[in-house]
Amino acid sequence: DAGVIQSPRHEVTEMGQEVTLRCKPISGHNSLFWYRQTMMRGLELLIYFNNNVPIDDSGMPEDRFSAKMPNASFSTLKIQPSEPRDSAVYFCASSLHGAGETQYFGPGTRLLVL
Amino acid sequence: AQRVTQPEKLLSVFKGAPVELKCNYSYSGSPELFWYVQYSRQRLQLLLRHISRESIKGFTADLNKGETSFHLKKPFAQEEDSAMYYCALNNAGNMLTFGGGTRLMVKP
Numbered sequence: 001d002a003g004v005i006q007s008p009r010h011e012v013t014e015m016g017q018e019v020t021l022r023c024k025p026i027s028g029h030n031s032l033f034w035y036r037q038t039m040m041r042g043l044e045l046l047i048y049f050n051n052n053v054p055i056d057d058s059g060m061p062e063d064r065f066s067a068k069m070p071n072a073s074f075s076t077l078k079i080q081p082s083e084p085r086d087s088a089v090y091f092c093a094s095s096l097h098g099a100g101e102t103q104y105f106g107p108g109t110r111l112l113v114l
Numbered sequence: 115a116q117r118v119t120q121p122e123k124l125l126s127v128f129k130g131a132p133v134e135l136k137c138n139y140s141y142s143g144s145p146e147l148f149w150y151v152q153y154s155r156q157r158l159q160l161l162l163r164h165i166s167r168e169s170i171k172g173f174t175a176d177l178n179k180g181e182t183s184f185h186l187k188k189p190f191a192q193e194e195d196s197a198m199y200y201c202a203l204n205n206a207g208n209m210l211t212f213g214g215g216t217r218l219m220v221k222p
Contacts, residue, residue: 042214099210105158
């Protein structure tokens with residue numbers, strides 16, 4: 001298994017543009033997590049899915065952020081419109097079931113919004 | 115609300131010296147605590163969890179409920195231990211809260 005796959009690995013965009021980040025969890029994992037990492041705030045949980053259903057999105061910063069998981073093998077995190085303060089590394093992680101199980105992280109997407 | 119605090123952003127030690135990365139938490143329930151590590155150019159990965167009570171790569175961590183701490187320790191640091199270390203707390207809602215992280219630098 002290649003582990004959690006994220007794309008793109010790097011994204012540079014201009015303020016106001018739509019950004020879509022993608023994640024493929026490990027096959028057989030029921031839980032998927034999106035995190036954002038910044039120097040100022042560290043690693044923050046944005047949203048958590050269990051069996052493709054969003055369980056808690058209280059970490060999503062504002063309405064510009066949205067996440068979907070249309071099936072067990074794919075999830076997207078969308079920012080529309082993007083702003084410079086959204087610049088960060090976005091990680092996707094998956095686990096067998098819930099945060100109590102070991103979470104396996106993807107390589108991250110480094111986003112820069114100019 | 116739960117919170118995880120790692121008071122040191124950077125910890126620098128010499129090879130062979132003992133190392134302790136501090137982690138304090140606040141949580142009203144029964145905590146489940148983890149240490150995750152990110153080596154240079156590698157993914158964030160689980161190092162150890164308190165319920166396993168195991169030693170991984172020479173590291174141990176003991177949950178001290180009285181002091182609400184889960185410090186990570188190693189008696190003799192190695193250069194390959196240089197990495198970013200995150201303490202994390204799992205609450206009953208199955209959400210992981212991470213501390214701010216501590217960068218460990220082990221000098222030769």
